[in-house]
Amino acid sequence: MSSTENFVVIGGGIVGAAAAYRLAVKGLGVTLISNNREGEATMAGAGGVDPGVAHTPPTAWYPMAFASARFYKELTAQLEADGETDTGYEVCGSLVIAMDDTEAERLKDLLLLFNERTRSGAIDNGDLSIVDARGAQELFPPLQPGTVGIHSPTGARVDGRRLRDSLLRAFLKRGGNLVRGEAELSVDGDDVRVTVDGTAHPADRIVLAPGAWTSDLLRPLGHELPVFPQRGQLMHMGLRDTDTSKYPIITGFHHSYIIPFGGGRIVAGATREDDAAFDYRETVGGTLEVVADALRVAPGLAEASVLETRVGFRPFSPDRLPIVGALEGWPSVVIATGLGSSGLTMGPFVGSTAADLAVGEQVALDLAPYSPARFK
Incomplete structure (x- = not known):
């Protein structure tokens, strides 16, 4: 070359x-x-970078995801050296939640899996712990009462x-x-x-x-x-007079997620629409799905303001x-x-x-x- x-x-x-x-x-x-x-x-996009506590993707997904998560440290250091500190990347922790007794029972096996990833050197999940309902609500106050989960201190959020x-x-x-x-x-x-x-x-x-x-x-x-394009619709919500900067990312046994940012901003999403092609618009059904999923997990968001909705096309392979x-x-x-x-x-x-x-x-x-x- x-x-x-x-x-x-x-x-x-x-x-x-x-x-x-x-x-x-x-x-x-x-x-x-x-x-x-x-x-x-x-x-x-607004997403979480926490592949160490993922448990549904195909096996071959993980090596790339783990390497990608580790790379953020190098990238943000290089950007900072070039004078760029507003990268939209912040470590905030993540919480893998269980909404019922069956899911709560599965947390024990997931904790073993996530800790094994740390022990093997695949990725550093930090000091993982199962948190009870009180602890979960202290971490993310809008959560459904009774929700338990696994907390990882290493999860990060990204504003695309x-x-x-x-x-x-x-x-x-x-x-x-x-x-x-x-x-x-x-x-x-x-x-x-x-x-x-x-x-x-x-x-x-x-x-x-x-x-x-x-x-x-x-x-x-x-x-x-x-x-092929997969349409995703998501919603940005606002909690007035609330410091959300230390709230963790919320995931679980479902495809939806909640990503907190500072200034009271909460992002909830997202739909996964394989048949929408490049139809760039927000739909009533998509908005309903996002809101219903968010309120099922965190009913405390019911009084949040709707700040904006966004639509994007994810590039998926078979x-x-x-x-x-x-x-x-x-x-x-x-x-x-x-x-x-x-x-x-x-x-x-x-x-x-x-x-x-x-x-x-x-x-x-x-x-x-x-x-x-x-x-x-």
């Missing part, structure tokens, strides 16, 4: 911004192309917009070139050409992070990766695993997509990993389970 090569990253979400920033930190010439599509998952914006600012400080517009790929002999609104951009090596719009972008290269690696037949093109509902957990690490692959570096994590070649 020559330091004079031109790198192009397509996709201005968390993954693309992280890839572009990583390349800029290496001192390379990078152009990041972003079109700010409606429904971009990063712009809607703030993190993406901090990455972009740091990228520009490092001399990166940001282009707004719709990127298109075309084939010119053995090369891939990149144009934006009719203007060509030199591209010796390309990182593609197009999220839910992967299929359309790849079609000119003869690839049809099976990435096996619910990310897609990371060089495109077959196009060694100069690296794809990073398919993160699904793990975009804010994995996005920075996946983007940075794609950047490393683009410059020909070896990565420590076995990427075979995430290779795009698995969809031949």
